[in-house]
Amino acid sequence: LLASVAIVTLTAGGAFAQTVGFSQIGSESGWRAAETTVTRQQAEERGYDLRFSDAQQRQENQIAALRSFIAQDVDAILIAPVVATGWDAVLREAQEAEIPVVLLDRQVDSSDDLYLTAVGSDLVHEGAVAGEWLVTAVDGKECRVVELQGTTGSSPAIDRKTGFEQAIASHSNVSIVRSQTGDFTRSGGKTVMESFLQAEGGGANICAVYAHNDDMALGAIQAIREAGLKPGTDILVVSIDGVPDIFLALAAGEANATVELTPNMAGPAFDALKAFWDNGTVPPKFIQTESRLYTQKDNPQAEYEGRKGLGY
Numbered sequence: 001l002l003a004s005v006a007i008v009t010l011t012a013g014g015a016f017a018q019t020v021g022f023s024q025i026g027s028e029s030g031w032r033a034a035e036t037t038v039t040r041q042q043a044e045e046r047g048y049d050l051r052f053s054d055a056q057q058r059q060e061n062q063i064a065a066l067r068s069f070i071a072q073d074v075d076a077i078l079i080a081p082v083v084a085t086g087w088d089a090v091l092r093e094a095q096e097a098e099i100p101v102v103l104l105d106r107q108v109d110s111s112d113d114l115y116l117t118a119v120g121s122d123l124v125h126e127g128a129v130a131g132e133w134l135v136t137a138v139d140g141k142e143c144r145v146v147e148l149q150g151t152t153g154s155s156p157a158i159d160r161k162t163g164f165e166q167a168i169a170s171h172s173n174v175s176i177v178r179s180q181t182g183d184f185t186r187s188g189g190k191t192v193m194e195s196f197l198q199a200e201g202g203g204a205n206i207c208a209v210y211a212h213n214d215d216m217a218l219g220a221i222q223a224i225r226e227a228g229l230k231p232g233t234d235i236l237v238v239s240i241d242g243v244p245d246i247f248l249a250l251a252a253g254e255a256n257a258t259v260e261l262t263p264n265m266a267g268p269a270f271d272a273l274k275a276f277w278d279n280g281t282v283p284p285k286f287i288q289t290e291s292r293l294y295t296q297k298d299n300p301q302a303e304y305e306g307r308k309g310l311g312y
Protein backbone atom coordinates (compact mmCIF):
# COMPACT_ATOMS: atom_id res chain seq x y z
CA LEU A 1 0.00 0.00 0.00
CA LEU A 2 2.79 2.41 0.98
CA ALA A 3 4.49 2.05 -2.39
CA SER A 4 1.39 3.25 -4.19
CA VAL A 5 1.02 6.43 -2.13
CA ALA A 6 2.19 9.46 -4.09
CA ILE A 7 4.83 11.61 -2.40
CA VAL A 8 3.74 15.24 -2.28
CA THR A 9 5.39 18.30 -0.82
CA LEU A 10 3.50 20.58 1.53
CA THR A 11 4.09 24.31 1.82
CA ALA A 12 4.49 25.95 5.24
CA GLY A 13 0.79 26.81 5.10
CA GLY A 14 -0.14 23.16 4.51
CA ALA A 15 -1.18 23.50 0.83
CA PHE A 16 0.30 21.24 -1.85
CA ALA A 17 3.41 22.83 -3.37
CA GLN A 18 3.84 22.89 -7.12
CA THR A 19 6.99 21.08 -8.23
CA VAL A 20 9.02 22.77 -10.95
CA GLY A 21 12.07 21.27 -12.65
CA PHE A 22 14.70 23.80 -13.74
CA SER A 23 17.34 22.76 -16.25
CA GLN A 24 20.03 25.44 -16.09
CA ILE A 25 22.87 25.65 -18.63
CA GLY A 26 25.68 25.99 -16.09
CA SER A 27 27.52 28.91 -14.52
CA GLU A 28 29.52 30.32 -17.42
CA SER A 29 28.90 33.97 -16.54
CA GLY A 30 27.99 36.31 -13.71
CA TRP A 31 24.64 36.84 -15.39
CA ARG A 32 23.93 33.10 -15.45
CA ALA A 33 24.78 32.75 -11.74
CA ALA A 34 22.39 35.63 -10.99
CA GLU A 35 19.61 34.01 -13.01
CA THR A 36 20.02 30.82 -10.97
CA THR A 37 19.90 32.73 -7.68
CA VAL A 38 16.86 34.78 -8.71
CA THR A 39 15.01 31.67 -9.92
CA ARG A 40 15.60 29.94 -6.58
CA GLN A 41 14.42 33.09 -4.73
CA GLN A 42 11.30 33.42 -6.87
CA ALA A 43 10.41 29.76 -6.34
CA GLU A 44 10.93 30.04 -2.59
CA GLU A 45 8.80 33.19 -2.33
CA ARG A 46 5.93 31.39 -4.07
CA GLY A 47 6.33 28.19 -2.07
CA TYR A 48 7.25 26.06 -5.09
CA ASP A 49 9.43 22.98 -4.82
CA LEU A 50 12.23 23.76 -7.32
CA ARG A 51 14.24 20.80 -8.60
CA PHE A 52 17.46 22.18 -9.99
CA SER A 53 19.77 20.57 -12.52
CA ASP A 54 23.07 22.09 -13.72
CA ALA A 55 23.90 20.86 -17.25
CA GLN A 56 27.50 22.08 -17.23
CA GLN A 57 27.08 23.48 -20.75
CA ARG A 58 26.04 20.14 -22.28
CA GLN A 59 22.82 19.69 -24.22
CA GLU A 60 22.76 15.94 -23.52
CA ASN A 61 22.71 16.71 -19.78
CA GLN A 62 19.74 19.04 -20.31
CA ILE A 63 17.86 16.40 -22.29
CA ALA A 64 18.55 13.84 -19.53
CA ALA A 65 17.36 16.35 -16.89
CA LEU A 66 14.12 16.96 -18.79
CA ARG A 67 13.50 13.20 -19.05
CA SER A 68 14.11 12.87 -15.31
CA PHE A 69 11.66 15.74 -14.57
CA ILE A 70 9.07 14.04 -16.79
CA ALA A 71 9.58 10.77 -14.91
CA GLN A 72 9.11 12.67 -11.62
CA ASP A 73 5.84 14.06 -13.03
CA VAL A 74 6.68 17.66 -12.10
CA ASP A 75 4.01 20.34 -12.58
CA ALA A 76 6.18 22.39 -14.96
CA ILE A 77 9.65 22.57 -16.46
CA LEU A 78 11.85 25.64 -16.89
CA ILE A 79 14.76 25.34 -19.28
CA ALA A 80 17.46 27.76 -20.43
CA PRO A 81 18.47 25.87 -23.60
CA VAL A 82 22.23 25.93 -24.23
CA VAL A 83 21.87 25.72 -28.03
CA ALA A 84 18.93 26.40 -30.36
CA THR A 85 18.59 23.06 -32.19
CA GLY A 86 17.89 19.47 -31.17
CA TRP A 87 14.98 19.83 -28.75
CA ASP A 88 11.98 18.45 -30.69
CA ALA A 89 11.94 14.90 -29.31
CA VAL A 90 12.23 15.76 -25.62
CA LEU A 91 9.79 18.68 -25.87
CA ARG A 92 7.31 16.32 -27.48
CA GLU A 93 7.80 13.87 -24.59
CA ALA A 94 6.99 16.67 -22.10
CA GLN A 95 3.93 17.61 -24.14
CA GLU A 96 2.71 14.02 -24.22
CA ALA A 97 3.12 13.92 -20.42
CA GLU A 98 1.06 17.17 -20.26
CA ILE A 99 3.87 19.04 -18.51
CA PRO A 100 4.10 22.72 -19.55
CA VAL A 101 7.60 23.85 -20.53
CA VAL A 102 8.80 27.46 -20.29
CA LEU A 103 11.98 28.57 -22.06
CA LEU A 104 14.13 31.05 -20.18
CA ASP A 105 16.41 33.64 -21.83
CA ARG A 106 17.35 31.56 -24.91
CA GLN A 107 15.25 30.37 -27.83
CA VAL A 108 14.93 27.04 -29.64
CA ASP A 109 14.33 26.23 -33.31
CA SER A 110 11.44 23.87 -32.47
CA SER A 111 7.80 24.61 -33.31
CA ASP A 112 6.34 26.92 -30.67
CA ASP A 113 3.44 24.59 -29.94
CA LEU A 114 5.94 22.31 -28.18
CA TYR A 115 6.31 24.74 -25.27
CA LEU A 116 3.97 26.97 -23.26
CA THR A 117 5.89 30.22 -23.53
CA ALA A 118 9.37 31.73 -23.70
CA VAL A 119 10.58 34.52 -21.42
CA GLY A 120 13.47 36.59 -22.69
CA SER A 121 14.71 39.71 -24.34
CA ASP A 122 14.73 40.56 -28.04
CA LEU A 123 18.24 39.26 -28.68
CA VAL A 124 18.53 40.76 -32.17
CA HIS A 125 17.50 44.13 -30.74
CA GLU A 126 20.21 43.90 -28.06
CA GLY A 127 22.87 43.45 -30.74
CA ALA A 128 21.37 46.30 -32.74
CA VAL A 129 21.44 48.63 -29.72
CA ALA A 130 25.13 47.82 -29.20
CA GLY A 131 25.87 48.43 -32.89
CA GLU A 132 23.91 51.70 -33.00
CA TRP A 133 25.77 52.93 -29.93
CA LEU A 134 29.11 52.26 -31.64
CA VAL A 135 28.07 53.91 -34.92
CA THR A 136 27.15 57.06 -32.98
CA ALA A 137 30.26 56.94 -30.79
CA VAL A 138 32.72 56.80 -33.70
CA ASP A 139 30.82 59.51 -35.57
CA GLY A 140 31.91 58.64 -39.12
CA LYS A 141 35.51 57.69 -38.31
CA GLU A 142 36.89 54.37 -39.54
CA CYS A 143 36.37 51.68 -36.91
CA ARG A 144 37.72 48.13 -37.14
CA VAL A 145 35.76 45.98 -34.72
CA VAL A 146 36.69 42.65 -33.18
CA GLU A 147 33.76 40.51 -32.03
CA LEU A 148 33.68 38.03 -29.14
CA GLN A 149 30.82 35.66 -29.86
CA GLY A 150 28.86 33.69 -27.28
CA THR A 151 28.49 29.91 -27.27
CA THR A 152 28.38 28.58 -30.83
CA GLY A 153 24.86 27.57 -31.85
CA SER A 154 23.18 29.42 -28.96
CA SER A 155 20.39 31.82 -29.82
CA PRO A 156 22.07 34.87 -28.16
CA ALA A 157 25.28 34.27 -30.13
CA ILE A 158 23.35 33.99 -33.40
CA ASP A 159 20.92 36.86 -32.76
CA ARG A 160 23.30 39.35 -31.12
CA LYS A 161 25.63 38.93 -34.10
CA THR A 162 22.75 39.49 -36.53
CA GLY A 163 21.49 42.60 -34.72
CA PHE A 164 24.92 44.21 -34.54
CA GLU A 165 25.61 43.48 -38.21
CA GLN A 166 22.25 44.99 -39.17
CA ALA A 167 23.04 48.16 -37.22
CA ILE A 168 26.43 48.72 -38.89
CA ALA A 169 25.38 47.53 -42.37
CA SER A 170 24.78 50.99 -43.81
CA HIS A 171 27.88 52.51 -42.17
CA SER A 172 30.88 51.55 -44.29
CA ASN A 173 33.27 53.16 -41.78
CA VAL A 174 32.43 50.42 -39.21
CA SER A 175 33.37 46.82 -39.99
CA ILE A 176 33.92 43.56 -38.12
CA VAL A 177 37.46 42.44 -38.93
CA ARG A 178 37.72 39.42 -36.61
CA SER A 179 35.08 37.29 -34.92
CA GLN A 180 35.47 34.25 -32.71
CA THR A 181 33.69 32.53 -29.85
CA GLY A 182 34.77 33.14 -26.26
CA ASP A 183 31.95 30.85 -25.05
CA PHE A 184 30.39 33.56 -22.84
CA THR A 185 33.21 33.16 -20.27
CA ARG A 186 35.62 35.71 -18.84
CA SER A 187 38.62 33.46 -19.50
CA GLY A 188 37.44 32.77 -23.07
CA GLY A 189 37.06 36.51 -23.72
CA LYS A 190 40.56 37.18 -22.42
CA THR A 191 42.23 34.40 -24.43
CA VAL A 192 40.51 35.29 -27.70
CA MET A 193 41.17 39.00 -27.19
CA GLU A 194 44.87 38.26 -26.65
CA SER A 195 44.99 36.54 -30.04
CA PHE A 196 43.07 39.42 -31.68
CA LEU A 197 45.54 41.95 -30.22
CA GLN A 198 48.49 39.95 -31.43
CA ALA A 199 47.05 39.62 -34.94
CA GLU A 200 46.11 43.31 -35.14
CA GLY A 201 49.41 45.10 -34.58
CA GLY A 202 49.36 44.71 -30.81
CA GLY A 203 45.93 46.37 -30.81
CA ALA A 204 46.91 49.41 -32.87
CA ASN A 205 44.53 48.31 -35.66
CA ILE A 206 41.55 47.71 -33.40
CA CYS A 207 39.06 50.50 -32.72
CA ALA A 208 36.47 48.56 -30.69
CA VAL A 209 35.56 45.22 -29.19
CA TYR A 210 31.96 44.03 -29.30
CA ALA A 211 31.39 41.20 -26.81
CA HIS A 212 28.16 39.19 -26.75
CA ASN A 213 28.26 39.35 -22.95
CA ASP A 214 29.88 41.40 -20.18
CA ASP A 215 32.01 38.56 -18.84
CA MET A 216 33.86 38.24 -22.16
CA ALA A 217 34.18 42.04 -22.26
CA LEU A 218 35.73 42.00 -18.78
CA GLY A 219 38.22 39.35 -19.92
CA ALA A 220 38.99 41.47 -23.00
CA ILE A 221 39.54 44.55 -20.83
CA GLN A 222 42.17 42.65 -18.87
CA ALA A 223 43.88 41.53 -22.10
CA ILE A 224 43.89 45.10 -23.45
CA ARG A 225 45.39 46.39 -20.20
CA GLU A 226 48.07 43.69 -20.22
CA ALA A 227 48.92 44.66 -23.83
CA GLY A 228 49.78 48.14 -22.54
CA LEU A 229 46.69 49.87 -23.95
CA LYS A 230 43.84 51.71 -22.26
CA PRO A 231 40.54 49.84 -22.51
CA GLY A 232 37.65 52.25 -23.05
CA THR A 233 39.97 54.84 -24.62
CA ASP A 234 42.43 53.17 -27.03
CA ILE A 235 39.91 50.42 -27.72
CA LEU A 236 36.20 50.98 -27.14
CA VAL A 237 34.33 48.21 -25.29
CA VAL A 238 30.63 47.50 -25.81
CA SER A 239 28.80 44.43 -24.51
CA ILE A 240 25.53 43.00 -23.19
CA ASP A 241 24.14 41.93 -19.75
CA GLY A 242 24.59 44.75 -17.21
CA VAL A 243 26.39 42.71 -14.51
CA PRO A 244 27.80 44.66 -11.52
CA ASP A 245 31.44 44.35 -12.63
CA ILE A 246 30.75 46.01 -15.99
CA PHE A 247 29.28 49.01 -14.13
CA LEU A 248 32.53 49.24 -12.16
CA ALA A 249 34.43 49.12 -15.48
CA LEU A 250 32.13 51.85 -16.88
CA ALA A 251 32.76 53.96 -13.77
CA ALA A 252 36.53 53.46 -14.20
CA GLY A 253 36.33 54.47 -17.88
CA GLU A 254 37.44 50.99 -19.02
CA ALA A 255 34.13 49.97 -20.62
CA ASN A 256 31.93 52.23 -22.74
CA ALA A 257 28.46 50.72 -23.01
CA THR A 258 26.37 47.71 -21.97
CA VAL A 259 22.85 46.59 -22.83
CA GLU A 260 21.09 45.29 -19.75
CA LEU A 261 19.51 41.84 -19.62
CA THR A 262 17.47 41.20 -16.48
CA PRO A 263 18.31 37.95 -14.65
CA ASN A 264 14.70 37.80 -13.44
CA MET A 265 13.23 35.55 -16.10
CA ALA A 266 11.61 33.30 -13.49
CA GLY A 267 9.22 35.96 -12.14
CA PRO A 268 7.30 36.36 -15.42
CA ALA A 269 7.62 32.59 -16.05
CA PHE A 270 6.02 31.69 -12.70
CA ASP A 271 3.28 34.32 -13.19
CA ALA A 272 2.41 32.71 -16.53
CA LEU A 273 2.50 29.22 -15.05
CA LYS A 274 0.26 30.20 -12.12
CA ALA A 275 -2.39 31.62 -14.45
CA PHE A 276 -2.14 28.45 -16.54
CA TRP A 277 -2.45 26.13 -13.53
CA ASP A 278 -5.23 28.16 -11.89
CA ASN A 279 -7.57 28.69 -14.82
CA GLY A 280 -5.93 27.40 -17.98
CA THR A 281 -4.91 30.85 -19.20
CA VAL A 282 -2.55 30.38 -22.13
CA PRO A 283 0.16 33.05 -22.19
CA PRO A 284 1.56 34.64 -25.35
CA LYS A 285 4.35 32.58 -26.92
CA PHE A 286 6.93 35.22 -26.08
CA ILE A 287 7.05 37.28 -22.89
CA GLN A 288 9.58 40.00 -23.57
CA THR A 289 11.82 41.51 -20.92
CA GLU A 290 13.25 45.01 -21.30
CA SER A 291 16.69 45.89 -22.68
CA ARG A 292 18.27 49.17 -21.69
CA LEU A 293 21.52 50.78 -22.80
CA TYR A 294 23.90 52.11 -20.12
CA THR A 295 26.98 54.21 -20.83
CA GLN A 296 29.58 56.03 -18.73
CA LYS A 297 27.11 58.92 -18.49
CA ASP A 298 24.46 56.88 -16.66
CA ASN A 299 25.91 57.04 -13.15
CA PRO A 300 27.52 53.57 -13.33
CA GLN A 301 28.81 53.65 -9.75
CA ALA A 302 25.24 54.01 -8.45
CA GLU A 303 24.06 51.27 -10.83
CA TYR A 304 26.80 49.02 -9.42
CA GLU A 305 25.76 49.75 -5.83
CA GLY A 306 22.14 48.96 -6.68
CA ARG A 307 22.97 45.61 -8.27
CA LYS A 308 25.74 44.09 -6.23
CA GLY A 309 23.42 42.35 -3.75
CA LEU A 310 20.98 41.01 -6.33
CA GLY A 311 22.31 37.51 -6.65
CA TYR A 312 25.29 38.36 -8.84
Ligand code: AHR
Nearest residue numbers: 029031032105156184213
Ligand atom coordinates in the same frame (compact mmCIF):
# COMPACT_ATOMS: atom_id res chain seq x y z
O1 AHR B 1 21.42 33.64 -22.66
C1 AHR B 1 21.86 34.77 -22.06
C2 AHR B 1 23.34 34.85 -22.05
O2 AHR B 1 23.90 33.69 -21.49
C3 AHR B 1 23.91 35.99 -21.24
O3 AHR B 1 24.07 37.16 -21.95
C4 AHR B 1 25.24 35.42 -20.91
O4 AHR B 1 25.97 36.14 -19.96
C5 AHR B 1 24.85 34.06 -20.55
O5 AHR B 1 25.82 33.21 -20.24
